[in-house]
Amino acid sequence: MTRSRSLTLEDQRAFGLKVLNGLICLFIPLVGLAAFLNKGPWLGLSLAVAGLAGASLLVSRAGGAAARLTVGVALMGAVSLLVAAFAGAPWQVDMHMAYFAALATLIVFCDWRAIVAGAGTVAVHHLVLSFVLPAAVFPGGGDIGRVLVHAVILVIEAAVLVWAALRILQMFATSTAAVAEAQAARQAAEGATHAVEESRAAEAIAAQERLDLQQSVDQERKAVVEGLATGLDKLAHGVLTYRISQAFTPQYEALRRDFNSAAERLQDALGVISQAATNMSGGAGEISQAADNLSRRTEQQAAGLEETAAALDEVTATVRKSAEGAKEAAEVVARSRLDAQKAGQVVGDAVQAMSEIEKSSEQITQIIGVIDEIAFQTNLLALNAGVEAARAGDAGRGFAVVASEVRALAQRSADAAKEIKGLISASSQQVAQGVGLVGQTGEALQRIVAQVAEIDGLVREIAAGAQEQATGLHEVNTAVNDMDRVTQQNAAMVEETTAASHALASEARLLADSVARFDIGTVGSKATPGRRAA
Structure with missing residues (x-):
């Protein structure tokens, strides 16, 4: 009988690492093409994205929380490079929507630390480059008001995603406990079924023995009942001088002595x-x-x-x-x-x-x-x-x-x-x-x-x-x-x-x-x- 394997939290996180690493690798040609079309340094940006993808793939082999944090930072870095590829173009501001979309994809890890790492990377990127290299962030130079608006929206989204991640973790914990209980119950049921089968075989043997024993006991009991019935009949008619003289089997002999x-x-x-x-x-x-x-x-x-x-x-x-x-x-x-x-x-x-x-x-x-x-x-x-x-x-x-x-x-x-x-x-x-x-x-x-x-x-x-x-x-x-x-x-x-x-x-x-x-x-x-x- 085949049994389907339940999806665990670690399975979900391993799947998320594969998906997000593939998404980061997808940014390599996308950033190069965008920079080439906008007459930017397409080769340098493509190599930078490739470096982020390589680091992410390397750390992901070990797995664990470090891998998830690295992938979150690398994904936000790849989005930042995509925004830099559109520098000076009207679509540069619209590319900021990729930050929110990428941050939302981090929910696949069900780890609030990866979401906080990604949001922190975006915040540092905006605050630093808005003053050092504003053209890489917003077209026409830096704008502190626009930075604050993006930061507020980013914080709200990060808070909602953290709450959702915690809820998903709780549901995974509940589901894992339920699955463990179900497996224990299934094992207990299998053991009980095996014990029932063994008891049925033993019961069939014991039934035959009981039948043989019952026949002999019935004969002894019949003799005892007849002797007691005669004695009780005499007592019922007021004859108190009557005694049971016929001996009973050893297990009923005490009954005869007690009656006499x-x-x-x-x-x-x-x-x-x-x-x-x-x-x-x-x-x-x-x-x-x-x-x-x-x-x-x-x-x-x-x-x-x-x-x-x-x-x-x-x-x-x-x-x-x-x-x-x-x-x-x-x-x-x-x-x-x-x-x-x-x-x-x-x-x-x-x-x-x-x-x-x-x-x-x-x-x-x-x-x-x-x-x-x-x-x-x-x-x-x-x-x-x-x-x-x-x-x-x-x-x-x-x-x-x-x-x-x-x-x-x-x-x-x-x-x-x-x-x-x-x-x-x-x-x-x-x-x-x-x-x-x-x-x-x-x-x-x-x-x-x-x-x-x-x-x-x-x-x-x-x-x-x-x-x-x-x-x-x-x-x-x-x-x-x-x-x-x-x-x-x-x-x-x-x-x-x-x-x-x-x-x-x-x-x-x-x-x-x-x-x-x-x-x-x-x-x-x-x-x-x-x-x-x-």
């Missing part, structure tokens, strides 16, 4: 279960009878606790009322104590008022004494005035009458003062007696206040004791109610236990009936621990 061992263990286990079921049935009956008795006693206890709780509720209510009455009595006694204290304060104020009245009576007595002395002096003065009026004779009669009236007024004032003094004395005695009585009243009220305070303390203690009794009875009542609730719950649980014990007895009987359907032979000594445990 399992049947023996199952027989022993069912024997123990049968004995345990019998013992369980008897124990369940006893538990059921005990649960019935416990249920009846729990119901009686619950009824007694319920009556006790009701009686405690009544006692608690009575004690609570007594505590409330004692509390109200304590409040009444407290108010009475306050009233007695206020009355004591009033009596004290009355005693103080009596003392003030007594002091005022003493002051009035002193004032009356002063009035009495004034009346005495007035009487004495009136007497002296009467004596003087008598001495005066008729001239003093009027004055004697006035003196007589003044003496009579003074006598009346003295008499009134004596009467007032007597009244004040009597009032002072009565006030003193009142002060004594009010003092005795105050002392009696103080004793009453002290006694009321003692009564208040006693009543408070009674109220506190009654409150504590009410609280204690409430707690006792709560505890009894909790006991009643718990007892009711216990009664319900006892009923559930009774029902569960009856159900357990029924299940034990069903278990014994179920075990009785199996043929387990005579229950040996292995059932004895079960009976002792029961």
Whole structure:
């Protein structure tokens, strides 16, 4: 099977060297003909192009990046010589288009360095010859503006070509990797095909061996299946005393021993279960009878606790009322104590008022004494005035009458003062007696206040004791109610236990009936621990 060879980057570059070297060789007659037609130095220009072509061909033999750079410089030099061949002709400016065309052909190398070398060669050529030999570049002499325009265009083209070269390199790298992967996959596929062919041959041999082995295995398996089927059929019918006595092949002998061992263990286990079921049935009956008795006693206890709780509720209510009455009595006694204290304060104020009245009576007595002395002096003065009026004779009669009236007024004032003094004395005695009585009243009220305070303390203690009794009875009542609730719950649980014990007895009987359907032979000594445990 023929396979086409993929084009690699090196193949592309080798092809580019051949094409561009041929293009440089083509410039030899082209430059000579152009120079000859324009009456220029056609031989010298042709030899210069031939020298560039020879150098390019010589370096291209070694290949590599140096060859590509040399070809790029030689190609741009050949174009420059072509432009020089048209020196002075109108077509000289048009020949500058060959620079851009030649620079574009360097993309065949897919190497940005060759493109940069070619663009650099053109730039150096234009910059140098525009000042040294301008006629070899532009007709009519050098023009810096034209040089700059050509340089800008050249730079733009070189940048685009460099970008294109880099993209082509990337595509070549991707393509090379894909080709490598495809070749590796093809080699792997060829190896897999060869392995499949070998495996098919080995499989055909192994198939025959498997067929022979399968026949012998089928015979052994048939004997094993028949023996196990018989044993399982016996187990299905409840015959646990059956054992497989026919020996199997070595690879199935462990299966026969396991079956016989399992049947023996199952027989022993069912024997123990049968004995345990019998013992369980008897124990369940006893538990059921005990649960019935416990249920009846729990119901009686619950009824007694319920009556006790009701009686405690009544006692608690009575004690609570007594505590409330004692509390109200304590409040009444407290108010009475306050009233007695206020009355004591009033009596004290009355005693103080009596003392003030007594002091005022003493002051009035002193004032009356002063009035009495004034009346005495007035009487004495009136007497002296009467004596003087008598001495005066008729001239003093009027004055004697006035003196007589003044003496009579003074006598009346003295008499009134004596009467007032007597009244004040009597009032002072009565006030003193009142002060004594009010003092005795105050002392009696103080004793009453002290006694009321003692009564208040006693009543408070009674109220506190009654409150504590009410609280204690409430707690006792709560505890009894909790006991009643718990007892009711216990009664319900006892009923559930009774029902569960009856159900357990029924299940034990069903278990014994179920075990009785199996043929387990005579229950040996292995059932004895079960009976002792029961």
